[in-house]
Amino acid sequence: MLTTSKRANTIIASPIRKFLPLMRAAEQRGVKVFKLNVGDPDIAPPRLLFATIKKYHQPNLGYAPSPGISEHVEAWAAYYRKFKVELQPANIIPTVGGAEAILFSLLAVADPGDEVIVFEPFYASYKAFAAMSSVKLVPVTLRVENNFALPAAAELEKKITKKTRAIVVINPNNPSGTVWGEKELQSIIALARKHNLFVICDETYREIVFEQKPFSILRIPAAKQCAIVVDSASKRFSAPGARIGCVASLNADIMAALLKFAMARLSAPTLEQYGLIPLLKNSTGYTAKITAEYKKRRDVVFSALQEMPGVTCRRPQGAFYLIAKLPVADSEDFVKFMLSEFNYKNKTVMVTPAADFYMTKGLGRNEIRIAYVLNVKELKEAMDILKRGLAQYLEKK
Ligand SMILES: Cc1ncc(COP(=O)(O)O)c(C=O)c1O
Structure with missing residues (x-):
């Protein structure tokens, strides 16, 4: 009998996508x-992205060089200079x-069976990339009640073994919206240096x-x-x-090491590397604009959640997500309810159950992740529907 690899079997379905059939049925x-x-x-992205791609005038659409199109790489360097990084x-x-970049980083620092420390909750795709590279993720749990604060170095040291190769830091964080400052990063670097580890920092x-x-x-x-x-x-x-x-x-x-992996996969997309050159060289106007917009949305979502009885969350400081603890036993069941049984004026809300953002079994089961990727008007309506849905769900239980 033909069988697929054990590796393939260890990869979980994307937590974000697994409720799509229920969503489609609702629609x-x-x-x-x-x-x-x-x-x-x-x-929408800056219009300049499309305008630049339209100006591409080579007769062929060839592979880009594996280390990147030189003007594009220079544009990244110019971009980093704005953050005082040379x-x-x-x-x-x-x-x-x-x-x-996540997959290449894991492949570059760790061999099969090696360990990499992650702070949970974390971006769930790391699990799939760890499975692809046969790396074991070792979780350090952060808690919403504690504002997802970095634990003391002694706590982290308990997780370090002879096989540990790196610490992953996602900053700002998906899914919690936590932002760690220079002080936290300094202490992680100090620990990494003491134990001869890499720090993979997802920015x-x-x-x-x-x-x-x-x-x-x-910058450090x-x-x-x-x-x-x-x-x-x-x-x-x-x-x-x-x-x-x-x-x-x-x-x-x-x-x-990274270049060898990059060569094996030939290149990153050619047209988009060209298209992004002017954006990278002049990024601050656009990023300031979208950040102001996400901040408004953060405030809408956070204040709406404050009004919901039994819901615990912390004000996120970055990215466009937050983790909320609900007064339910199983947030997956709640998400299913919202998609299959509930609607208010023929509308409902889809959020992500948070359990898959954790490694430790049982954690996150009463939490959801909200991505505030709708405009303020729609978000207000969505949060009102979520509140009504939660009340009806609790009544039913
Ligand atoms: C923390 C984090 N890292 C990496 C990615 C991957 O993004 P992309 O491959 O689109 O750059 C995401 C996407 O959501 C993310 O949230």
């Missing part, structure tokens, strides 16, 4: 579904989204911070050898379909 019944489940921004082109490799949402200034771990001199940054054009330019990200490090050995 077929004529129910409008407000989608607060995926981090797919509803905001990178040479050799420190940056464009990737197929931040997603590929996909770098500029989407509401109370702080955008920051990169690469002590991070020079250990930090690997996962980056992405998807969220800061509202262009996830461009499938462009990059991986950046000041560690030459890491860059050499």
Whole structure:
């Protein structure tokens, strides 16, 4: 009998997508579904992206060079300079989204069976990439009641074994919206250096911070050898379909390893690398505009949740997500209820059950993640529907 690999069997279905059949069924019944489940921004990217791609005039659509189109890589370097990070082109490799940068980083630091520490809740795709690279993720639990604060170094040290190769930090965080500042990053770097570990810092949402200034771990001199940054054009330019990200490090050995993976997959998309050049060179106007918009939305969602009896959440400081603890035993059952049984004036809301953002079994079962990717007017309506849905669900139980 032909069988698929054990690796394939360990990968879970995307938590974000597994309720799509129920959502489609609701829509077929004529129910409008407000989608607060995926981090797919509803905001248009800068028009310049399309205008630049339209100007592409080469007769062929060839592979881009594996280390990236040089003007594109220079544009990333210029982009980083705005955050006081000095990178040479050799420190940056464009990737197929931040997603590929995550996979390459894990492959570059760890061998099969090695361990990588993650703070849970975390972006669930890391689980799939860990399975693909046969890396074991070791969770450190952060709690909503504690504002997802970084635990003391001694707590983290308990998780470090002979097999530990790296610590993953997602900052700003998906799904919690937490932003760690220089102080937290410094203490993670100190720990990493003490134990000879890499720090994979996923800064996909770098500029989407509401109370702080955008920051990169690469600014910290002590991070020079250990930090690997996962980056992405998807969220800061509202262009996830461009499938462009990059991986950046000041560690030459890491860059050499990453380049081998990049060569194996030939190149990141050619047209989109061109299209993003002017955006990267002049990013701040657009990112400031969308961050102001997300901040308004954050306030709408957070204050609406404050009004819901029994709901616990913390005010997120960045990205466009939050984790809310609900007075329910099983948030998956609640999400199903919202899609299959409930509607208010023929409308309902889709959110993501949070359990899959955790490694530890049982955690997150009474939590949901909300992605505030709708405009303020729609969000207000969606939050009102969520409140009504939750009340009806609790009544039914
Ligand atoms: C924390 C984080 N990292 C990486 C990604 C991957 O994004 P992309 O591959 O579109 O750059 C996402 C997408 O949601 C994310 O939330």
